[in-house]
Amino acid sequence: MGHGLIMVMGKGGVGKTTIAAALAVGLVQRGHSVHLTTTDPAAHVADTLNGSLTNLKVGRIDPKAETEAYIARIMATRGKALDEEGQALLLEDLQSPCTEEVAVFHAFSRVVTQARSAFVVLDTAPTGHSLLLMDATGAYHRQTLQQYEGNASAMHLITPLMRLQDASMTHVILVTLPEVTPVSQAAALQEDLRRAKIEPWAWVINKSVAATGTTDPLLQARLAGEHRQTTRIARGVAQRTFVLPWLPESPVGVAALGALVTPRTL
């Protein structure tokens, strides 16, 4: 295909940043041009990858900064007309976790247009809920049109939601851990995406102890639980399933990340 959007989704801590970086590296090693946009606050991944591979561009989005700027914009526009108590309510309402998703996705959206000519890999994404909200209320439309005011091509804008719904343009990868509650949370994320008519392309089960081949008896006792969750995913909820082993150190750098996306036999 040569170009497209890859979104790596999942709850906090499952490994989205690492997996997105690994996918980006793998695609470049297979001859493609890639933009990786990451929200990695420690910038480990961004710093080690930047400049190390031609055809890989790495951009960072700071979720905290984007959220603060977004809240400031809303307070300055919608908040202007409210009294002090109303402003306090609006401000607290904006402290909800949904706000960060919307703010970060606005920031991502500027990069997403590049998916027409290269691969764009994003390591986080809004929920189906936020996408539906942005689309239904027209918030995205209005904001984007304001930015492009006067530019005739704005009228041909495809909303992010339409882009994500189109499987020929976007692959959504859902990452989880082989444990009961994380799998339930990922399944809920998938149902939420399906409400927005987005079908995840694959699930990645990360930090699998089974995939390490350990012989420690206590860890082996965990394997039965992992196996149940892996079966639950592969048989029930996912169209395609990939498994990544638990690693002692988070892989950083081209070699380590490239190894993640190389098929291995245990």
Next chain:
Amino acid sequence: MLLLMNNVTSTSPGFLREPTRFLFFTGKGGVGKTSLSTAAAIALADAGKRVLLVSTDAASNLDEMLGVALSNQPVPVPGVPGLSMLNIDPDAAAEAYRLRVLAQLALDASDDERSTVREQLSGACTTEIAAFDEFAALLASEGDGDAHAYDHVIFDTAPTGHTLRLLSLPKAWSGFLAGNDRGASCLGPHSGLKMQEVRFNAALAALSNAARTTVILVTRPDPRPMQEAARTAEELRTLGLSNQRLVINGVFHASRPDDPTAAPLRRWASRPSRRCPMRWPACRATRCRCAPSTPWACPPCARCWAAGRCRPPRRMPAFLLRICRPNP
């Protein structure tokens, strides 16, 4: 996970030896809130207390484990005299909330408007508020409803700082934000809350009374859940919920030191770091009772990494519970 807490003994955590009336367990998904809150409830019931366990975890098989049909009314748990359980389904609570809000929209509201309001109220924050609305009654008053029949009420969840801050604002009860072109909204254009402001204030008073409420933050010996626990601790402390405990679940002992997976897992769990992410005063290490050759440790806190002498905890804001395997 094995817990040596079938009975409350002198080595049990402080939050079980001198339990407050309300115990809340909070933490990221999958850290062990349901397991620990259930174990705590059983331990207290075995110690002769009348306990109500409030479960919100749809993913668990608590009903199978305890042999109880899930119900939103208290049901006695067979085999554990003194223990009853009630279940709150957060998704059902959220849906009921949405319906109450939609019922208050003007009759001439268009389908588009209704579906926009519905979507606004379909996020995680609304689910949190709706779930809290369901159990606030258990906190609000002594003689009200079911709560007075129990010595302790234990929750496998806790209200978020955001929920408590939002409902603390007077405007949250008296007037709402019209217009919906800014995206997310947690409460909606009209309140769908069952509780009134008086009940909320009584619930918040109970939560921020250290003599009545303990918040037990549950984490794993991993950086992300630890950072989240630290954030939650600070948020709740700012709101007055200052009686807090920390449980680090799943500290690992390798029995095969040369296993390439087990050895690094153990090293990670036991390494000291430069600063305790919970930012609490230095904790003191004591011996792990079930594996005397291994010291207790506050894994991320370098000053707790005591390889030798025992010292009893002194004014510790947190009690560290290590999950041990009994010696063979």
